[in-house]
Amino acid sequence: MKLAVVGTGLIGASVGLAARERLGAEVVGCDLDPAAALDAGAIDRATSLDEAVDAADACFVCVPVGALVETVEAALKAAPAQCVVTDVGSVKTPVVAATSDERFVGGHPLAGAEAGGAAAARADMFEGATWFLTPTGATSGIQLEKLHGLLGGLGARPTVIEADAHDRAMAVVSHLPHVLANVLVGLAASGLPVMGPSFRDATRVAGANPPLWAEIYAANATALDDALAQAIDGLSAMRERLAAGESLEEWQSRAALARDALRAAGAGGDLAELHVVVPNRPGVIADIALTLAREGINIADMSLAPSVDMATGSLDLSVPAGSETRARELLAELGLAS
Amino acid sequence: MKLAVVGTGLIGASVGLAARERLGAEVVGCDLDPAAALDAGAIDRATSLDEAVDAADACFVCVPVGALVETVEAALKAAPAQCVVTDVGSVKTPVVAATSDERFVGGHPLAGAEAGGAAAARADMFEGATWFLTPTGATSGIQLEKLHGLLGGLGARPTVIEADAHDRAMAVVSHLPHVLANVLVGLAASGLPVMGPSFRDATRVAGANPPLWAEIYAANATALDDALAQAIDGLSAMRERLAAGESLEEWQSRAALARDALRAAGAGGDLAELHVVVPNRPGVIADIALTLAREGINIADMSLAPSVDMATGSLDLSVPAGSETRARELLAELGLAS
Numbered sequence: 247m248k249l250a251v252v253g254t255g256l257i258g259a260s261v262g263l264a265a266r267e268r269l270g271a272e273v274v275g276c277d278l279d280p281a282a283a284l285d286a287g288a289i290d291r292a293t294s295l296d297e298a299v300d301a302a303d304a305c306f307v308c309v310p311v312g313a314l315v316e317t318v319e320a321a322l323k324a325a326p327a328q329c330v331v332t333d334v335g336s337v338k339t340p341v342v343a344a345t346s347d348e349r350f351v352g353g354h355p356l357a358g359a360e361a362g363g364a365a366a367a368r369a370d371m372f373e374g375a376t377w378f379l380t381p382t383g384a385t386s387g388i389q390l391e392k393l394h395g396l397l398g399g400l401g402a403r404p405t406v407i408e409a410d411a412h413d414r415a416m417a418v419v420s421h422l423p424h425v426l427a428n429v430l431v432g433l434a435a436s437g438l439p440v441m442g443p444s445f446r447d448a449t450r451v452a453g454a455n456p457p458l459w460a461e462i463y464a465a466n467a468t469a470l471d472d473a474l475a476q477a478i479d480g481l482s483a484m485r486e487r488l489a490a491g492e493s494l495e496e497w498q499s500r501a502a503l504a505r506d507a508l509r510a511a512g513a514g515g516d517l518a519e520l521h522v523v524v525p526n527r528p529g530v531i532a533d534i535a536l537t538l539a540r541e542g543i544n545i546a547d548m549s550l551a552p553s554v555d556m557a558t559g560s561l562d563l564s565v566p567a568g569s570e571t572r573a574r575e576l577l578a579e580l581g582l583a584s
Numbered sequence: 585m586k587l588a589v590v591g592t593g594l595i596g597a598s599v600g601l602a603a604r605e606r607l608g609a610e611v612v613g614c615d616l617d618p619a620a621a622l623d624a625g626a627i628d629r630a631t632s633l634d635e636a637v638d639a640a641d642a643c644f645v646c647v648p649v650g651a652l653v654e655t656v657e658a659a660l661k662a663a664p665a666q667c668v669v670t671d672v673g674s675v676k677t678p679v680v681a682a683t684s685d686e687r688f689v690g691g692h693p694l695a696g697a698e699a700g701g702a703a704a705a706r707a708d709m710f711e712g713a714t715w716f717l718t719p720t721g722a723t724s725g726i727q728l729e730k731l732h733g734l735l736g737g738l739g740a741r742p743t744v745i746e747a748d749a750h751d752r753a754m755a756v757v758s759h760l761p762h763v764l765a766n767v768l769v770g771l772a773a774s775g776l777p778v779m780g781p782s783f784r785d786a787t788r789v790a791g792a793n794p795p796l797w798a799e800i801y802a803a804n805a806t807a808l809d810d811a812l813a814q815a816i817d818g819l820s821a822m823r824e825r826l827a828a829g830e831s832l833e834e835w836q837s838r839a840a841l842a843r844d845a846l847r848a849a850g851a852g853g854d855l856a857e858l859h860v861v862v863p864n865r866p867g868v869i870a871d872i873a874l875t876l877a878r879e880g881i882n883i884a885d886m887s888l889a890p891s892v893d894m895a896t897g898s899l900d901l902s903v904p905a906g907s908e909t910r911a912r913e914l915l916a917e918l919g920l921a922s
Contacts, residue, residue: 356780376778407776415776418768423782426764428839429818430756433811435842438745438753440714442694444761447785453840460833467826473771474819474826480767481812481819488805488812495798501766502791504773 247271250298250305250329252321254283256358257334258308259367262288264400267369274298282364299325304396307333312461314341322347330389330396336416337465338380338409345384348528351393352380352409354416355402370401377402379535380409387524387531387559391550398547405544406535417469422477424459425470427452516567517546522577522584524550524561531561537576543569585609588636588643588667590659592621594696595672596646597705600626602738605707612636620702637663642734645671650799652679660685668727668734674754675803676718676747683722686866689731690718690747692754693740708739715740717873718747725862725869725897729888736885743882744873755807760815762797763808765790854905855884860915860922862888862899869899875914881907 249265251258254277262283265271275289276298283289299305305325309317314335321331322345332353333341342352357375377397381390390406397404407415430445431452441449463470487494524530535545547564565573577584587603589596592615600621603609613627614636621627637643643663647655652673659669660683670691671679680690695713715735719728728744735742745753768783769790779787801808825832862868873883885902903911915922 356778405778411776415772415778416780418771418775419778419783420780422771423768423780423786425819425822426768426786426815427782428836429815429822430761430764431839431842431846432818433756433760433814434753434846437756438749440694440743440753440757441846442754442758442761444765444789445757447788448761448764449843449846450785451782452843453836453838456833456836456840459836460831463826463832464829467829471823471826474823476771477764477767478816478819480770481763481816484763484767485809485812488801488809491802491805493798494801495794498766498791498794498797500791501769502794504769505787505790508769508772508779508787 247304248302249273250276250295250302250321250325251283251289252276252295252298252305252307252317253309254280254289254292254364255308256362256364256366257355257371258306259283259286259288259364260358260369260371261306261308261334261400263367263369264372265396266290268401269396269399274302283367286364286367288364288367295320296324299329301326302329304393305329305331307331309333310458310461311335311337311465315344318345318350322350325349330393332379332393335465336420336462338378338412340465342380342382342409346382348384348386349389351385351390353393353397354378354380354412357402372397373401375402377404378412379404379406380412381406381532381535382409383529383532385532386528387526387550387561390531390535391548391561394545394548403544403546406532406539408536408539411539413466414469414472417466417473418476421462421466421470422473423448424451424454425463425474426477517564518567518570520563520565520570520573520577520584522561522563522582524559524582526557526559533580534561534563534577534582537580538563538565538573541572541576543573543576585642586640587611588614588633588640588659588663589621589627590614590633590636590643590645590655591647592618592627592630592702593646594700594702594704595693595709596644597621597624597626597702598696598707598709599644599646599672599738601705601707602710603734604628606739607734607737612640621705624702624705626702626705633658634662637667639664640667642731643667643669645669647671648796648799649673649675649803653682656683656688660688663687668731670717670731673803674758674800676716676750678803680718680720680747684720686722686724687727689723689728691731691735692716692718692750695740710735711739713740715742716750717742717744718750719744719870719873720747721867721870723870724866725864725888725899728869728873729886729899732883732886741882741884744870744877746874746877749877751804752807752810755804755811756814759800759804759808760811761786762789762792763801763812764815855902856905856908858901858903858908858911858915858922860899860901860920862897862920864895864897871918872899872901872915872920875918876901876903876911879910879914881911881914 262273280292355377549562600611618630693715887900
């Protein structure tokens with residue numbers, strides 16, 4: 247297997263290391279300055295984009311959010327017909343909207359800091375980490391399944407989701423915490439130079455990588471604005487509770503329940519298997535994955551075997567135990583027997 | 585030395601352990617259920633409040649914020665004339681306002697979780713930790729200096745501050761992060777069950793100890809409301825920046841600077857010594873400490889030696905190197921030669 251990695255910073259170099267060590271892949275890097283990735287053993291060699299993607303099975307575009315659209319476009323232009331192209335940007339709508347190429351699947355691993363460089367790369371960076379995939383109706387099922395399997399091979403837990411839902415979720419669980427961290431250090435700057443443990447935790451990411459984060463906020467401006475409005479509503483409601491002299495114990499208890507529920511939902515569990523015969527047309531696998539994702543059913547594993555005449559395929563899906571009945575109903579609604 | 589510890593939860597038991605192990609003190613506990621503290625070796629024995637404070641040199645009131653005022657009052661009533669009484673509550677204005685006894689000094693160590701019980705107590709809990717002291721004009725200098733030294737003996741860094749300034753600072757660096765954590769988990773509860781590292785850090789304290797935190801929010805309602813209003817202003821300003829399409833790189837960079845400045849200010853450094861002759865009247869030591877604190881000059885160590893006729897005392901102060909000139913000016917403004 248040959249992989250192209252375009253942009254060999256922390257994430258790109260970790261993809262390279264993991265693919266070389268865990269999958270025995272040949273990894274070719276493309277970067278203005280690939281020295282650190284070569285030193286780290288993350289890539290076999292560094293070349294131009296054209297040479298990197300030549301005969302590659304997959305291409306990972308690991309450049310900053312602001313350069314994603316143009317770099318993905320260039321990679322798709324240079325890549326051969328069988329090569330799946332993906333990216334690792336933390337905002338998905340703009341890059342997904344910019345292409346209708348069936349070889350492209352947007353991606354976003356929840357791992358690693360946004361900066362740090364190839365020297366900090368690790369082969370186990372993605373072990374157990376959620377890796378979002380945002381296929382569209384244009385995405386080839388074969389390419390999606392290939393990438394899904396490849397990410398599993400890197401140790402990640404691929405999770406299919408719509409780009410818009412991804413960006414709204416990231417606005418809450420990543421971009422908003424960064425904004426809050428900045429606001430907190432701003433408020434504290436005029437006070438005592440003292441940090442409690444909750445403040446230290448909440449402000450760890452304050453001021454992280456300014457050029458990169460400016461791009462992320464801007465790329466996800468709509469969803470972030472909505473999250474900010476909701477946060478303001480939450481803080482305003484708290485002011486009203488304080489002013490009314492309400493007991494806040496129940497409010498605090500509800501937060502404890504929400505936190506526990508979030509943690510429990512993040513944990514893994516037993517899996518059930520489903521077998522589906524699917525017509526071999528673009529978008530059908532993405533359709534299945536997105537339909538299940540909308541109801542919170544994650545595909546832990548998938549494997550697609552095309553029929554001899556390539557007219558249909560046999561798709562094996564692993565979903566969390568207990569969700570297989572609902573999954574079968576959803577597949578039936580799509581006209582698919584399982 | 586004999587210490588009374590009233591309330592032998594995590595903080596009270598850690599005070600007991602540290603005082604026994606580091607200072608060789610006799611520690612007598614008072615608690616409805618002292619078994620865990622006895623098991624942990626945090627107290628020599630458990631008795632009634634009256635017996636605990638009998639002939640004690642210091643009394644630490646380590647009960648939840650909601651029970652502070654009445655417990656401090658009871659402790660002062662039972663304690664002998666030479667006994668300094670302090671508390672460890674995270675909100676200081678109400679308890680400080682409730683007493684004008686010269687033996688009382690409000691306190692608040694920045695260490696430990698707010699719950700956890702005596703079983704989690706550690707003798708090194710306060711090693712290097714800031715321990716706020718909030719003396720008033722009524723506080724005896726001898727008692728303040730005794731407590732200051734005792735806390736240093738526990739490994740802490742005692743830091744004198746006005747109760748009001750303390751509560752405003754805590755509203756920003758502790759109570760607001762807790763509210764934000766609750767708001768964040770509330771927003772995320774309706775979305776994907778996924779947590780990025782910044783979200784995980786920012787929500788670690790979500791829903792912490794509901795009865796205790798309800799008391800803390802209520803006790804510090806005024807300062808917390810002000811911090812909430814400032815946070816809302818900060819988030820609203822961010823919405824305006826996003827709507828205007830402003831580059832956010834400079835904003836992100838300013839947060840990085842603020843964070844670095846906060847961290848640098850928290851670090852220690854070289855010390856300078858000052859010697860002051862002070863009249864032996866109530867409040868003068870607290871006056872000196874608070875005057876220096878208002879300009880950000882922390883007293884790392886202080887030692888008070890009364891003159892033979894008890895009319896004056898000789899006070900030795902250690903302040904951060906570089907601040908001794910300004911400290912001398914401030915002492916001169918108080919009519920004190922150094």
